[in-house]
Amino acid sequence: MTVSSMASGKPYYLSLSLYRAIWRWHFFAGLLVIPFMLNLAITGSLYLFKDEIDNTVFAYRNVVQPRSESLAPSLLTDNAKAAVPGSKALRYQSPGDPTQSAKVTVGTPDGNVLVFVDPYSGAVLGKVGEEEEFSWVVKNIHSLEYFGLAFNRIVEAVGGLALVLVITGFYLWWPRKQTGGVVTVRGTPDKRVFWRDLHAVTGAAAGALIFFLAISGMPWSGYWGDKLNTTLSGYGLGYPAQLWDDVPVSKLQTKQVLGNSGWTVENAPVPVSTPGGTPVGLDRIVASAAAAGMTSGFEVSLPAGMKGVYTAAVFPDDIAKQRTIHFDQYSGNPLVDLKFSDYGAGAKAIEFGIGVHQGQYWGLANQLAMLATCLAIILASVSAVVMWWKRRPSGRLGVPPMPQQKSVFVVFTLVILVFGIAFPLSGFAILGMLILDQLITRIPSPLQRVFS
Incomplete structure (x- = not known):
């Protein structure tokens, strides 16, 4: 005073x-x-240090010895399913770099299981319930979603x-x-x-x-964040809804098919495939996503039902490389290809804030x-x-x-x-x-x- x-x-x-x-x-x-x-x-x-923890404390299942050539994603997925009898493959995540394992999420009546597979030998390195994996538990205790x-x-x-x-x-x-x-x-x-x-x-x-x-x-909050996402998209400041104008869509949202969906695209609708012929398979979709320039470490969700699509997505530390592509499971053609550059100004600002919040933007x-x-x-x-x-x-x-x-x-x-x-x-x-x-x-x- x-x-x-x-x-x-x-x-x-x-x-x-x-x-x-x-x-x-x-x-x-x-x-x-x-x-x-x-x-x-x-x-x-x-x-903040989830990657460092994965590569040290859990190195036995996350770190591999690089070799000349990796096996086909479909073979790695089959090995993961065999390690969890009676399971169904839901998602495949490609290695982030040559020293990382591939990750396959399989579904069982008792819940999803995350299986770590050596991409060079096909050996299963470990498995853990999706809701028991360290980073998942920490993140969900952080938000208290772990408790409801x-x-x-x-x-x-x-x-x-x-x-x-x-x-x-x-x-x-x-x-x-x-x-x-x-x-x-x-x-x-x-x-x-x-x-x-x-x-x-x-x-x-x-x-x-x-x-x-x-x-x-x-x-990221459940109520306010969801309203903000909807509002930004409604005013052309979130994900570009016009990309879906000529594409039939399902009732699913992107966050329901991916293990990790970025904030901007989590509520975006998932397209549907047009049934006809034989599905192209996971190997072709992974190759197409890589050929399209998608950053290593991307995740691919497998189709659910005859009208389901393959959804490839990656949300790396460099937010400018965020990308989501929905592929028709029969033709293998991209139905929606959403890049960070397509986001509205509001979504870009929020993704930048989230990236810094999580310690992803300027390294150490x-x-x-x-x-x-x-x-x-x-x-x-x-x-x-x-x-x-x-x-x-x-x-x-x-x-x-x-x-x-x-x-x-x-x-x-x-x-x-x-x-x-x-x-x-x-x-x-x-x-x-x-x-x-x-x-x-x-x-x-x-x-x-x-x-x-």
Whole structure:
């Protein structure tokens, strides 16, 4: 607080009331999201290095000795099916480079199985349930999809609240003639001021990147992200729907046939084949995709039924090389060929954000920058809990006091709720917290003391 504001009476109380209103909402947002932010940061740190983990911890099934010539994809697929009796081949993924294994996803009554095959010898190197594979588990715990749709919606709400935390946190950190807690940390770990400063300085230093991680992760959220995808496509800013104008389509979406579909194309419709003659087979489709210039490591989904298509797709670290081609299973001709250059401006921007979010765009530098941000989230979260624990009165939550000028809190709350309109699930969480807060503060009960 500045000397001039303290001396002027009304501006001082207005400034103090605004500070308390923002502090109160910062506290509420943190109370809701810290456990989830810790999960996002820890699992996100692991997922940044999924390729490195695959090539070291799981090298026995992912890394092979390069040889002169690889076997036909159909033969590798047959070997994978033989390793899982009674299974049906669903997808084939070509090796990303000469040192990588081929991956075949097969379906069984008990679920899909991912089979790793040496592309040179045809030997099966390992197999694991698709929903037990390390990267799949980490990614789905990250989004909480591992625990069901309801938990995934929680993460979406957390993403929006993280934006509130960063914005309100910057206001609380902003220098007010104090000598510490801006870029330096005062005191020692046994003092509350140490944890307050550590929290503030960490948040300020990494706040912009934390905000970026939160906003760039939102497109993957189930509700908001799906609405954004539909809206962009509807305005010509997503995938180019006109590519499907003259192509009969099924009721399937691309994400339902691929193991990994890019954000832009996940909701795009899958075409249908025109029955006639004998299917061309997987080998020809793989050769056609490679001849078309598709980057190594692409995945091919096999046709489901007589009208099904082969879908070849790749979403590499270099987002400019993203590509999806749907092939007629009888003629082998491409029905839809979708390149990154065909995406609308909105889709390109979001794919860039997702690529940086996942540490894919600038190699190791990108990974380390995102790792540092994840570590900052962990440090900010832990220091917040310790700071709160040291500040709170015994037996109470220690909620920051309500501003003296209630109108300031009301106005700021309305601003928060307008933000909630843009991110509906976050808005519902904010509204729920507001209702609970008002009920507790207005209705006499033992909870008033606990929440004070």
